[in-house]
Amino acid sequence: MMQVAIDGPASAGKSTVAKQVAQKLGFVYIDTGAMYRTCTLIAQLNGIDFSDEERLLQKIRQSKIVFRTQDGEQKVYLDGTDVTAAIRTPKITDNVSQVSALAKIRYQMVKQQRDMAGEMNVIMDGRDIGTTVLPHAEVKIFLVASVKSRAKRRLLDYAQKGIKQNLTQIEQDLELRDFKDSHREVSPLKKADDAIEIDTTNMTIEQVVATILDKIEKKSKKLI
Numbered sequence: 001m002m003q004v005a006i007d008g009p010a011s012a013g014k015s016t017v018a019k020q021v022a023q024k025l026g027f028v029y030i031d032t033g034a035m036y037r038t039c040t041l042i043a044q045l046n047g048i049d050f051s052d053e054e055r056l057l058q059k060i061r062q063s064k065i066v067f068r069t070q071d072g073e074q075k076v077y078l079d080g081t082d083v084t085a086a087i088r089t090p091k092i093t094d095n096v097s098q099v100s101a102l103a104k105i106r107y108q109m110v111k112q113q114r115d116m117a118g119e120m121n122v123i124m125d126g127r128d129i130g131t132t133v134l135p136h137a138e139v140k141i142f143l144v145a146s147v148k149s150r151a152k153r154r155l156l157d158y159a160q161k162g163i164k165q166n167l168t169q170i171e172q173d174l175e176l177r178d179f180k181d182s183h184r185e186v187s188p189l190k191k192a193d194d195a196i197e198i199d200t201t202n203m204t205i206e207q208v209v210a211t212i213l214d215k216i217e218k219k220s221k222k223l224i
């Protein structure tokens with residue numbers, strides 16, 4: 001059994017590479033950011049203030065967030081409804097840092113994430129995977145990239161979804177979100193001491209995937 005943790009700031013390419021590594025190795029991919037985004041959507045749909053920890057926790061406890069693979073794509077379902085696109089709107093992105101800073105909500109999500117990881121080969125991406133969720137993960141990767149390159153990737157992502165945004169605005173939003181995610185009290189975004197840092201600014205996705213596959217292979221040889 002092997003656990004791979006991928007952490008890093010927003011839009012560093014974590015989910016793109018994690019998905020590809022999972023596919024190549026037959027590992028289960030778990031996108032923890034999607035879970036915090038779904039919590040934010042639950043608040044929005046129910047008219048709950050993004051800071052109302054108790055009410056939101058109660059609602060989250062009554063809700064079911066599940067991942068399902070369909071036609072080779074991972075989808076997120078909230079109580080049976082496909083919310084994959086709904087959790088990627090700028091409104092959710094702008095408010096997710098506030099919701100994910102709530103201690104009780106994190107506690108609930110971390111519990112679910114550990115349950116999901118269970119006894120399988122998993123690759124999980126987020127902000128606190130190597131430090132908190134899977135501290136014993138055999139391979140820990142910390143992906144970083146310049147704000148400019150991350151903003152360009154996000155602009156492209158939005159454009160593909162038909163959402164118009166401006167580059168400077170995205171840069172500011174990313175910096176603000178990174179600041180909030182790195183400075184919150186509970187499990188802030190932080191490189192684990194034993195994580196390998198990879199700067200993806202000047203790398204292609206294929207190169208990043210190959211680097212991670214290599215680290216996993218070396219680790220599994222050591223474990224045998």
Ligand code: DC
Nearest residue numbers: 010032033034036096100126127128
């Ligand atoms: O990876 P993402 O951009 O989809 O994540 C959305 C937000 O969720 C991010 O701004 C911080 C939060 N998050 C977190 O606090 N802990 C995680 N393990 C994953 C995401």
